[in-house]
Amino acid sequence: MLTDIHEDVLPQLAELKIDRTRPLIITDADEVLFNFMIGLEDYLASRDLFFDWTSFALTGNIRRLSDMVPIEGAEVGALLSDFFEDRCALLPAVDGAAASLKKLSEHAQIVVLSNVPPKFAVHRRTGLCDKGMDFPLIANVGSKGQVVRYLTDGMTAPAYFIDDIPHNHSSVSEHAAHVHRLHYIADERLSALLGPAEHSHTRLYNWPEIEAHIIHHIEASVF
Structure with a gap:
């Protein structure tokens, strides 16, 4: 329900246009797109x-x-x-992120769902654009499951969620279980401290893997 989404997030969602018939990739930013x-x-x-x-x-x-x-x-x-x-x-971009998102954008819509404080959203937008990742940004507050449910409600095409934080996968699993959840932590030192998120579908280790996984999943899906 919209009442479960933070008041600072609702106006951002209202401005976003999602094609419910085309695959959607919802990706985190820190430790996914940025180092x-x-x-x-x-x-x-x-x-x-x-x-x-x-x-x-x-x-x-x-x-x-x-x-x-x-x-x-x-x-x-x-x-x-x-x-x-x-x-x-x-912040520097993660190796391969911009190139893979460019390729994936041929197959799917892309939205960046980042828990950067909304007052700094303009800085995140600048970073995305400067690093060749000019995709819609939602500066989220709190857990991500309700927002992912809102973004994917009524979709007839597959949706994908990429995030480094395990509790975000748990939240999406609870509120939008139909979304395919990919656990990825860009920094190898940080990645070594944490096993696969319990409520993710798979753990991946670089952007070429993510790109190949999503394209294969889209091509294998019937929608």
Whole structure:
């Protein structure tokens, strides 16, 4: 239901036009299209901080160089806000992402569903356009399942969801189980910390694999 979607997201959805008869790819941005961790590590170094790679989470793993103590959760939130303000538009693109999306756009519609804070959506748009990925963007707030259900409701063609975060796959599985869910984490160091998302259909490891998987699935589907 629309009431389950954040008020900042609803106007973005209202502007989006989806062809319900053509395949749809819904892709995350950070660690799927952009090298978030590479950009974050560089930013942390400028603040005399570092990421210690103990786990997949940000909170608890961002530490001060001076005493190796993790910064508090509230500090993490403020730091990420500053990071998106300063670096969101400048993040490097994941190898192969732009080329594969260009090829996939011949077979399907593409929408970028990113949990970048809506106030920084303009920076994300700039990054997408600068890196050759000029596709519609939804700056989401909260879990993604309800938005994916909205985007795919009534479709007669297959839909695909690509994301690095396991709980986003769980949310989509709960609210839009018909969507084919692909788990992908671009940074190999981050990928090594986490197994396949429980509620994804498959785990893939690079954009050529994602491209081939989706094209094969589309060609094998009857719709």
